Amino acid sequence: MTSGLVFALAGVALFAMGAAGVLLLAELMRRVLAFNIMGSGAFLVLVGLAQRNDVPDPVPQAMVLTGIVVAVAATALALALARRYQALGGRDELAGDD
Amino acid sequence: MSVALLFDLLLAAALLWCSWRALAAPTLQRAVVLFIVFGLLMTLAWARLAAPDIALAEAGIGAGLTGALLLDALGALRRRGGTGEKA
Amino acid sequence: MKRLAVSLGAALFAALLGAALLELGPPAATLAPLVAGTLAQSGVTHPVTAVLLNFRGYDTLLEIAVLLIALIGLTAVARRGEAPAATAAVEPVLTTLARLAAPLMVLVAVYLLWAGAFRPGGAFQAGAVLAAAAVLLHLTRLLPAWATPGTWLRAGLAGGFLLFLAIAAALLAEGALLKYPPAQAGLLILAIESGLTVSLGLILAGLFLFLSEERR
Numbered sequence: 001m002t003s004g005l006v007f008a009l010a011g012v013a014l015f016a017m018g019a020a021g022v023l024l025l026a027e028l029m030r031r032v033l034a035f036n037i038m039g040s041g042a043f044l045v046l047v048g049l050a051q052r053n054d055v056p057d058p059v060p061q062a063m064v065l066t067g068i069v070v071a072v073a074a075t076a077l078a079l080a081l082a083r084r085y086q087a088l089g090g091r092d093e094l095a096g097d098d
Numbered sequence: 099m100s101v102a103l104l105f106d107l108l109l110a111a112a113l114l115w116c117s118w119r120a121l122a123a124p125t126l127q128r129a130v131v132l133f134i135v136f137g138l139l140m141t142l143a144w145a146r147l148a149a150p151d152i153a154l155a156e157a158g159i160g161a162g163l164t165g166a167l168l169l170d171a172l173g174a175l176r177r178r179g180g181t182g183e184k185a
Numbered sequence: 186m187k188r189l190a191v192s193l194g195a196a197l198f199a200a201l202l203g204a205a206l207l208e209l210g211p212p213a214a215t216l217a218p219l220v221a222g223t224l225a226q227s228g229v230t231h232p233v234t235a236v237l238l239n240f241r242g243y244d245t246l247l248e249i250a251v252l253l254i255a256l257i258g259l260t261a262v263a264r265r266g267e268a269p270a271a272t273a274a275v276e277p278v279l280t281t282l283a284r285l286a287a288p289l290m291v292l293v294a295v296y297l298l299w300a301g302a303f304r305p306g307g308a309f310q311a312g313a314v315l316a317a318a319a320v321l322l323h324l325t326r327l328l329p330a331w332a333t334p335g336t337w338l339r340a341g342l343a344g345g346f347l348l349f350l351a352i353a354a355a356l357l358a359e360g361a362l363l364k365y366p367p368a369q370a371g372l373l374i375l376a377i378e379s380g381l382t383v384s385l386g387l388i389l390a391g392l393f394l395f396l397s398e399e400r401r
Binding site for chain 1: 102103106107110113114117118120121126129130133136140143144146147148149151152155156159160163164167168171172174175178
Binding site for chain 1: 187188191192194195196198199202203206207209211212215216217220232233235236237240241244245248251252255256258259262263309385388389392393395396
């Protein structure tokens with residue numbers, strides 16, 4: 001069992017947990033957290049799986065580097081939308097959500 | 099079982115526990131702080147995966163900037179009297 | 186009911202994918218030797234920077250475009266002109282510390298940008314440090330939040346992307362998109378990275394400063 005495989009498996013669990021969180025949690029901020037955890041899981045799978053024989057691979061590493069920066073932009077946009085929504089309606093959960 | 103593998107397993111367990119607590123914590127404040135801790139643990143994981151570039155970016159962006167954004171949003175939520183504080 | 190179904194589905198997904206990962210054989214094709222083999226022609230000696238800015242340069246080009254679009258979207262939904270929240274005065278120690286730290290952070294950013302050519306570092310990390318410096322200055326009330334960007338700020342935000350796009354377009358005349366001539370590759374990458382650092386720093390700082398409600 002190599003580091004790459006351990007973290008790839010952890011990434012799978014994180015992705016599943018984040019996906020369940022996005023679907024189940026009502027609070028918008030909490031969903032943003034779940035979305036970020038999902039992304040981190042995907043990044044770990046991407047790099048961990050490519051390095052499962054413990055040889056560093058720069059290609060997935062560069063892609064994940066790009067992904068992290070895009071993830072923070074998506075998070076900021078999501079938070080801006082959540083804040084606007086809350087300012088207009090005074091709630092921090094989406095209407096019509098069960 | 100080598101020490102390195104043990105450390106990896108512990109770190110993976112800490113990642114999972116931290117993210118679980120961030121999603122299930124009773125207050126949003128605690129959830130956000132746990133998420134920042136999660137980002138720092140991710141930095142360690144990248145270092146273990148021999149990816150110092152990602153570790154640097156994760157520490158600065160994933161934990162630092164995202165954490166600042168989340169805390170700022172939390173503050174705005176509270177000021178407007180949202181339900182930022184539950185239980 | 187929904188909670189149970191989603192939890193079960195997620196657990197099943199994780200179990201199946203995890204089992205698939207464990208069963209996976211050795212990789213059929215690895216890119217690491219390919220990168221190592223062509224590193225000499227890339228203009229830099231650090232493999233991650235070579236992949237980011239040379240071998241897969243269009244990923245980075247599209248990424249800075251995505252960031253710019255996200256920032257434009259954010260400014261469209263951010264609230265403007267609301268009354269500033271009453272906030273306590275900032276500790277003078279904190280202000281002094283921020284004044285001391287900010288120039289050092291700019292120095293660190295320049296070092297990271299330069300180091301990216303031959304060791305871990307590069308435009309992304311340098312931009313993150315620049316953004317962190319701006320956020321620190323804002324939190325200590327030394328830098329006001331941004332409302333509507335002026336001409337200079339707009340130029341700074343879009344500059345990195347436009348410079349990258351211009352170089353890509355100029356190279357298109359030579360043949361393929363973003364295929365640098367090996368002799369000038371190092372210089373071109375440094376130019377692109379410098380532009381990216383400034384723009385990334387401003388965009389990442391903007392994600393925070395356009396959203397912030399404290400205007401002083």
